[in-house]
Amino acid sequence: MSDTHAHSVAFVRDTMLPEQPPPVSEAGAVKWVRENLFKGWFNSILTILSIYFIYVIVSGAWPWFANGIWTTSSLAECREMLDGMTGACFSVLTERWNQLLFGFKYPPEAYWRPILAFVLLIVAIAPVLYPKAPRKMLAFTAVYPFLAFWLIWGGTLLIPLMVMVGMMAGYFAFKRFERQSFAMGMLAGLIAAVVVIWAGGIIPSSMPDVLALQAIPSRDLGGFMLNMILGTVCVSLSLPLGIVLALGRQSSMPIIKWICVIFIEFIRGVPLITLLFVANVVLAYFFPPGSNIDLVLRVIIMITMFSSAYIAEVIRGGLAALPRGQYEAADSLGLDYAQSMRLIILPQALKISIPGIVNVAVGLFKDTVLVSVISMFDLVGMIRGPILASTEWNGVYWELWGFAVFVFFIVCFSISKYSQWLERQLATDHR
Amino acid sequence: MKKIAILGAMTVAGLSAGVASAATLDDVKARGKLNCGVITGLVGFAAPNANGEWEGFDVGVCRAVAAAVLGDPTAVEFVPTTGKTRFTALASGEIDLLARNTTWTFSRDVDLGFEFVGINYYDGQGFMVPKELGVSSAKELDGATVCIQTGTTTELNLADFFRSNNISYEPVPIETNAEAQPLYLEGACDVYTTDASGLAATRAAFENPGDHVVLPEIISKEPLGPLVRHGDNQWGDIARWTLNALIAAEELGVTSANVEELGAAAGNNPEINRLLGTEGTLGEMLGLDADWAKRAIMAGGNYGELFEKNIGENTPIGLARGLNAQWTEGGLLYSPPFR
Numbered sequence: 001m002s003d004t005h006a007h008s009v010a011f012v013r014d015t016m017l018p019e020q021p022p023p024v025s026e027a028g029a030v031k032w033v034r035e036n037l038f039k040g041w042f043n044s045i046l047t048i049l050s051i052y053f054i055y056v057i058v059s060g061a062w063p064w065f066a067n068g069i070w071t072t073s074s075l076a077e078c079r080e081m082l083d084g085m086t087g088a089c090f091s092v093l094t095e096r097w098n099q100l101l102f103g104f105k106y107p108p109e110a111y112w113r114p115i116l117a118f119v120l121l122i123v124a125i126a127p128v129l130y131p132k133a134p135r136k137m138l139a140f141t142a143v144y145p146f147l148a149f150w151l152i153w154g155g156t157l158l159i160p161l162m163v164m165v166g167m168m169a170g171y172f173a174f175k176r177f178e179r180q181s182f183a184m185g186m187l188a189g190l191i192a193a194v195v196v197i198w199a200g201g202i203i204p205s206s207m208p209d210v211l212a213l214q215a216i217p218s219r220d221l222g223g224f225m226l227n228m229i230l231g232t233v234c235v236s237l238s239l240p241l242g243i244v245l246a247l248g249r250q251s252s253m254p255i256i257k258w259i260c261v262i263f264i265e266f267i268r269g270v271p272l273i274t275l276l277f278v279a280n281v282v283l284a285y286f287f288p289p290g291s292n293i294d295l296v297l298r299v300i301i302m303i304t305m306f307s308s309a310y311i312a313e314v315i316r317g318g319l320a321a322l323p324r325g326q327y328e329a330a331d332s333l334g335l336d337y338a339q340s341m342r343l344i345i346l347p348q349a350l351k352i353s354i355p356g357i358v359n360v361a362v363g364l365f366k367d368t369v370l371v372s373v374i375s376m377f378d379l380v381g382m383i384r385g386p387i388l389a390s391t392e393w394n395g396v397y398w399e400l401w402g403f404a405v406f407v408f409f410i411v412c413f414s415i416s417k418y419s420q421w422l423e424r425q426l427a428t429d430h431r
Numbered sequence: 432m433k434k435i436a437i438l439g440a441m442t443v444a445g446l447s448a449g450v451a452s453a454a455t456l457d458d459v460k461a462r463g464k465l466n467c468g469v470i471t472g473l474v475g476f477a478a479p480n481a482n483g484e485w486e487g488f489d490v491g492v493c494r495a496v497a498a499a500v501l502g503d504p505t506a507v508e509f510v511p512t513t514g515k516t517r518f519t520a521l522a523s524g525e526i527d528l529l530a531r532n533t534t535w536t537f538s539r540d541v542d543l544g545f546e547f548v549g550i551n552y553y554d555g556q557g558f559m560v561p562k563e564l565g566v567s568s569a570k571e572l573d574g575a576t577v578c579i580q581t582g583t584t585t586e587l588n589l590a591d592f593f594r595s596n597n598i599s600y601e602p603v604p605i606e607t608n609a610e611a612q613p614l615y616l617e618g619a620c621d622v623y624t625t626d627a628s629g630l631a632a633t634r635a636a637f638e639n640p641g642d643h644v645v646l647p648e649i650i651s652k653e654p655l656g657p658l659v660r661h662g663d664n665q666w667g668d669i670a671r672w673t674l675n676a677l678i679a680a681e682e683l684g685v686t687s688a689n690v691e692e693l694g695a696a697a698g699n700n701p702e703i704n705r706l707l708g709t710e711g712t713l714g715e716m717l718g719l720d721a722d723w724a725k726r727a728i729m730a731g732g733n734y735g736e737l738f739e740k741n742i743g744e745n746t747p748i749g750l751a752r753g754l755n756a757q758w759t760e761g762g763l764l765y766s767p768p769f770r
Contacts, residue, residue, distance in 0.1 A: 075636070104479040105479075281519040281523070282519075374513070375511040375513050381471070384607055385471035386472045386479045388609035389471075389473050389477075390474070390478050391474055395637065395638075
């Protein structure tokens, strides 16, 4: 074809021109800036305004950070050192660091225990969060709750050990009877666990000093440690409870269904702060005087109930989103209820529910600061109460609240990032 | 929430009247610790220090009672309470004694079923305004926005004061003193009102205390004192007379420095002798031993020493004795005789 027009056209190029770099305005950073920041007069004005605001904020806040004082032991000293300059008194953080993290009554010589429990938490949680972690670590995850309890609250190791043995007995009983039916297995497991724990309860009370750490009453827990304990315990307890409630709500057995519906609707209709007041104030009236049920335990029960109701609703959304055919397919394979739920329905429903569950988890973690209202000294309670009421630090606000914001942001942002990662991992629908 | 708390307390006061009246003294002795309700934190009155030990004026009362009953001023389990949980904590028996700058009012004493055992601080509600506002009397505050703590008597006093003077105000409700300070400093409210002692403590923590004035009007009586449950008069007597012992000790010149010496043997002053147990059987009448008052005074000093150490003029709070001076010096502190 190259010579078709040879007679009519003076010149025909028969090789490609070498590739030219695009014009400066259409490549790299310049292009990005033009397209994203200065596209049209309206966007340009917005960009300039934004840059101006950022400049004002940064230039205003920078001296405050840069002049920050980290070493004084009271606000008056700090102001003296600043001598009229703008500057932050970060020394409140360094001086009260341990109080912010552990509360004011946790014995300092035992700080290593919650720290170790926290490090082990990362190890224990890894196989749950990351499918690629070695499966053998799951054994440690199963042991972890008992270990953490022992580390944080102290006392003899025999108590958590007995409970663990009881749980294991329950598990084996469940396995033994599961073949007959799932419900039968659950019942047998429950009975075995209760019997073993009850019978074994005699051993720790007769030998309270075996492998004992210094016992620490839960009234002495505080600081960010308390938020972490409440957050982790309540999220991990409310997830299985929420699944059970969601399934119960869809059950065809009317009594189970109505118990679940009433529980969920009642808890969702009550503000968390009310439940906490109930835990703190009203429950004390129903127990005989002297039988002091641990306050932290009461609060854990209340927060767990609260969040499990929400998680149940999120999971119900996931269950409802599954096409009817999935249920029918499970039935047609001859699976019983427990098998079909475990193998077919829940894996899909939970995957759909991840964003909602994470949303509840993040909200729950932040809600743990509400316990400061019932005079528990979590991070916020420590700031509002003892630290701001001390003669040394009365009047420091930005530094303390900024610290609280920073700490909570780190945790919540990590949870959210993890859930996005998990969603990508589980995305099997080839969108 | 306050209403709920009060309703709850009322219901329970009825329910638990029989249960809670079991001898508190025996419970405390069996437990080996006094459960004492305190505030979650108020400068000078009660707050844990950097080592986690509770310190303050109200804390001193707890320690004195513990010393009198158990012989050990550190045998106290401090139970922090908020304005909303304090009464239920006491009514339900979670605490034996509430020393949390609580105003003695008719309804709290009679209706809620508590027994105020005395007054350890005479306070009154005042106003603080920025100097630049140019206000010299609380009656000029028409239309002002006022920061006020919820669930306290100050809220009610404020309404009464403005209504009786026919002026209007806009309340900005806040939870604790600590929250009020930044709100006030940032101008979210023109006026901050709370007990005069609280105002002084707040103002002392400002960067420029001189820019703010406390108005001369004191619009209420706020007698603050420790309280116990109705129905256990022996325990109430112990708390009442421990507080009286601290006040009488100041009047009689018994301090933590000389109490050991004065209590070693009977001296010339019969009232000191009776107080310190070298004469008479006052301790026995209370169900305690003879040295009870001596121990209470040794725990943190007499009333004057507690005052000077925690909230007096040499502390950052810098409160003058004022109404809280002994009656012999023009104040209101007047302990009944130890006889």
